Structure formats: structure tokens, C-alpha cells
Amino acid sequence: MAALTVAVIGARRVRNGTGPYLALHAAAAGAEVVAVLGTTEDSAFEAAAWLQERGLNPRAFHDWESLVAATAPDVLIVASPTGTHRPWLAQARTAGCHVLCEKPLLTAPAEVSEKIAMQYAAQGLVLEEVCQWPYSLLAFTQLHPQVDLQRVTRFRMLLAPPLRGLLRWQEMLSHPLSLLQQLSPGPAELQSIHFHEHALEDPDVRVDFQYQGFTRNIQVEFVLEDLGRFPRPAEYALDDHLCRRVVEGTTYQIGFTDKSHGEQSEVTCGDPMAQQVTDFLARVMRAKERQEAALDESMLRRQFLLETLLEQYQAHREA
Numbered sequence: 296m297a298a299l300t301v302a303v304i305g306a307r308r309v310r311n312g313t314g315p316y317l318a319l320h321a322a323a324a325g326a327e328v329v330a331v332l333g334t335t336e337d338s339a340f341e342a343a344a345w346l347q348e349r350g351l352n353p354r355a356f357h358d359w360e361s362l363v364a365a366t367a368p369d370v371l372i373v374a375s376p377t378g379t380h381r382p383w384l385a386q387a388r389t390a391g392c393h394v395l396c397e398k399p400l401l402t403a404p405a406e407v408s409e410k411i412a413m414q415y416a417a418q419g420l421v422l423e424e425v426c427q428w429p430y431s432l433l434a435f436t437q438l439h440p441q442v443d444l445q446r447v448t449r450f451r452m453l454l455a456p457p458l459r460g461l462l463r464w465q466e467m468l469s470h471p472l473s474l475l476q477q478l479s480p481g482p483a484e485l486q487s488i489h490f491h492e493h494a495l496e497d498p499d500v501r502v503d504f505q506y507q508g509f510t511r512n513i514q515v516e517f518v519l520e521d522l523g524r525f526p527r528p529a530e531y532a533l534d535d536h537l538c539r540r541v542v543e544g545t546t547y548q549i550g551f552t553d554k555s556h557g558e559q560s561e562v563t564c565g566d567p568m569a570q571q572v573t574d575f576l577a578r579v580m581r582a583k584e585r586q587e588a589a590l591d592e593s594m595l596r597r598q599f600l601l602e603t604l605l606e607q608y609q610a611h612r613e614a
Contacts, residue, residue, distance in 0.1 A: 305374030314374030
């Protein structure tokens with residue numbers, strides 16, 4: 296079967312977006328990145344030029360209909376701002392594209408996400424949200440082989456986005472939720488939600504809650520702290536056992552380390568985002584062969600949990 300063809304929306308390094316890296320990962324996984332779409336002709340050519348410098352050869356477009364007519368991509372990577380996701384999901388489904396969409400899939404009512412996901416599945420199209428952190432659990436188990444993931448009861452995560460207010464929660468909450476889903480699969484509820492944010496411009500904020508799954512409750516602490524450093528710090532701990540991301544500045548090589556003990560250990564097991572892109576493209580290939588695609592129920596449950604947290608955040612701000 297011929298290589299999958301991929302188009303990317305949001306392929307520029309605006310606000311340190313992931314679109315260019317998703318494109319590079321797709322190409323490394325064997326897909327052909329045939330097009331990028333920008334809001335203007337200049338932005339489209341800028342995005343294409345960045346990828347061309349790294350060995351790709353996408354065409355630049357600033358009109359969706361022209362892109363589809365000229366390249367007919369199998370896959371659309373949506374890495375544009377959150378508020379634009381819904382119309383692009385509709386356009387991609389009409390064009391018959393499988394979609395890998397940056398988080399959050401939507402911030403609209405979760406019922407809308409469910410309807411869209413069911414429409415994709417009915418057409419045999421794969422729809423997936425970019426949530427790469429669960430792939431890091433392989434590194435965690437290498438760092439901490441003594442930890443039984445099925446017995447973890449405490450979870451702490453720190454990320455350092457340069458964002459403020461509602462937007463930072465919208466764009467970041469899927470990260471801990473996806474990890475929690477991997478630790479405790481199946482339906483879950485959130486209880487005892489408390490946001491600690493005194494002002495919208497606070498650089499350091501936190502939310503605490505109980506993640507109540509089928510088999511256990513996990514106490515969660517999620518911290519967002521703009522430290523003004525790049526690469527931005529990122530880490531999580533399970534029952535106080537640390538897994539900290541390490542990014543090598545020149546090659547962007549990603550590893551994970553545990554600095555919570557006297558002797559530091561480090562493992563390199565691949566970029567979790569690259570691993571997710573590879574798995575997503577494999578699912579697309581299977582869907583094309585079978586002409587059917589499974590509904591991603593885990594993504595839909597995550598959307599409901601995300602909405603629960605965002606509603607609680609709005610109530611916190613209004614109090």
C-alpha cells in the first residue's frame with residue numbers, strides 16, 4: 296500500500312506550537328507530508344520553508360479547497376489554536392480525512408465531541424487527540440521497576456506553559472487526564488476539585504482533585520508554573536517516584552530522569568509524541584484496509600472529565 300499522505304494545519308512555530316514536530320514525526324514514520332495550510336500566503340510559505348529546511352517537501356496553501364483538490368490528503372494534522380478545531384474537524388470529515396488533533400479536541404459541550412467522534416467512526420475515519428504523555432510510562436517503569444502502576448494512589452504533575460487564565464487550563468488539562476486514564480482505565484469521576492489561582496496573571500497555579508476510577512481513587516495535584524525557561528520543565532510523580540523530562544538543547548533528544556534520589560538515573564526510550572504519531576498512522580492504515588474505524592471511547596471520557604474541570608474553574612473564577 297502506498298504511503299499515507301498528510302496535510303498540516305498549524306505548521307508554524309507560533310507560540311511554540313507542536314505542528315512542525317508532528318509533521319516531522321509523521322514523515323519519520325513513513326508518511327508523506329504533502330501540504331501545509333496557513334491563514335495567509337506568507338504564513339503558509341513560512342511553514343513550508345521551515346519543513347523544507349529539514350528535508351520535507353510540502354506544498355504551501357492558504358485555501359482549504361485548493362489544498363484538498365491538489366493533494367487529497369489521507370490525514371489532516373490539526374495543530375491550530377483551540378478555538379479553530381471544530382470547523383476544521385467538520386472540513387476534514389467532509390473531505391474524508393483521518394485526523395490527529397491537538398488537545399483539547401474541543402472545549403464545547405462534551406456531547407458535541409461525542410457526536411463528531413461518532414460521525415468519524417461511521418465513515419471509517421480515525422479521530423485521535425494528541426496526548427503523548429502516556430507513552431512516557433515506559434520510561435517511568437524503567438526508572439522505577441519496583442512501582443506497581445496498578446496500585447498507585449498519588450499523582451503529581453508539573454508543566455510550565457507560557458499561558459494564563461482559562462487558556463492554560465484548556466490546553467494543559469488533557470495531559471494529566473490522559474496519564475490518569477492509562478493508570479486507571481475505564482470510566483471515572485472527579486471529586487473534591489479545588490483550583491488555586493488568585494489572579495489570572497499568576498505564573499504559578501494548581502488544581503487538586505480525586506480521580507475515582509473502577510478499582511481505586513488517585514489523589515491528584517497538577518501544577519502549572521511559568522518558569523520562563525526553554526525547553527520548558529515537565530515532570531510527574533507517582534507515589535513520590537519522579538519522572539522528569541530532559542530535552543537536549545541542540546538535537547531536541549528527549550529522555551527521562553529521576554532526580555529525587557541521591558544517584559541520578561536517566562533513560563532514553565524515544566520521544567513520546569513521535570511514538571503516538573507512529574501508532575496513529577498505523578491505526579489509519581488498518582482503518583483503510585478494513586474500511587472501518589473504532590470509536591475512541593477513552594478520548595470521549597477524557598472530554599467529559601475536561602469539561603467537568605473547566606466548569607469548576609469557571610465557578611472558581613466567578614466566586
